[in-house]
Amino acid sequence: WLNQQTPFGLTLAQILSIAVICSVAITLERLITRYLRRFAKRASLERNVSNNLILTFRILVLLGSSVAIIRVGGLDTQWFLAFSALGGAALGFASSQTIGNFVAGLYLLATRPFKVGDYVRLGAVEGIVQEMTTNYTKVLTMGNNLVSIINLQILQRDMVNYLYEDEPRKLYCYTFEIGFDHSVSAEKLEGIFEQVFKQYDKLPRKPNYVLLRSGAFDRVYMIYLYVENPEEIFTLRPRITLEVFKLWDKEKQN
Incomplete structure (x- = not known):
């Protein structure tokens, strides 16, 4: 009876499989969101940074579950190829520098060589870190200029954090x-x-x-x-x- 055709053009087995995929995707999304919110709180990340991380993983879960549903639904191969081609075109549209910059932002947020409020020197730019996102870092310089540096460039520069870590107090x-x-x-x-x-x-x-x-x-x-x-x-x-x-x-x- 699981192989009986329904008015939707799908068998009961396919509908149950799609329901399971949706349930797993929703559960996974909630677990990842909960973990990332806790991580952002422990790491004292800016709200927009944590929201960007959550949005990124939600998109990944959505793409993965969509591909799984297309396979289980038994859509024509041409549909699947068209979907893959569309995804490939979207990825190709994004430049390698943009992807590299996003990865660099995640690396900086994970390793935390500096944080908002620290006095740093990033190459020729020095000042107080005002904002950190997955795309760029903003630094307030001594001349009262707010300089935005893309994260990929930061990893290619010498980084100095003037925080004196040997002291019991923040110095x-x-x-x-x-x-x-x-x-x-x-x-x-x-x-x-x-x-x-x-x-x-x-x-x-x-x-x-x-x-x-x-x-x-x-x-x-x-x-x-x-x-x-x-x-x-x-x-x-x-x-x-x-x-x-x-x-x-x-x-x-x-």
């Missing part, structure tokens, strides 16, 4: 270079640093400096700033740099 250790000629001695330069840094003893840690390199024409120092709020970097770096160079110019005139 950022930001570094930058300052260079001088040899018109002022190293001892006086160190005195200038100490005089300027003394004004910032209320920071989580006092700023520090290290001689990075010394050549025939200049000396270059690495400055270390420790802050809890990464937005402070936007104001502290130019302020400290200006104060150091003012005292350096004064020493040159003496």
Whole structure:
């Protein structure tokens, strides 16, 4: 009796098989959605990022169940070939770069080399991460510009996260270079640093400096700033740099 033809042109066995496929697809979709929502909550992902992930897996479940229903329904082979050709054309329409960018976005969300709110340097761009999606990452720079970088380019660049992970509290250790000629001695330069840094003893840690390199024409120092709020970097770096160079110019005139 399962092979009896119904008014819909399908046998009872085919209808039952399609019902089972739909039930499995619905159950699978709900399980995946529930898992992804929990994962997004644990990983503190942005809402639009978690929604994009859920939508992607829902589409995959829908495509898989549709192909299974077409096979079970016993549609003409030409219908199946037409469906496959349509899917192939859709995939071919999407460029390899777009697919690669989407995969790169999933990789960044899974590995989490940085998160929203971190102060980072991505190649030549540095600033505070404002938004992360499966397609791009937005960074607010020191010049108050919001720069969007596609995720595929991020994986091809050097990534630096200034989060200082050794501390029990959340702390950022930001570094930058300052260079001088040899018109002022190293001892006086160190005195200038100490005089300027003394004004910032209320920071989580006092700023520090290290001689990075010394050549025939200049000396270059690495400055270390420790802050809890990464937005402070936007104001502290130019302020400290200006104060150091003012005292350096004064020493040159003496």
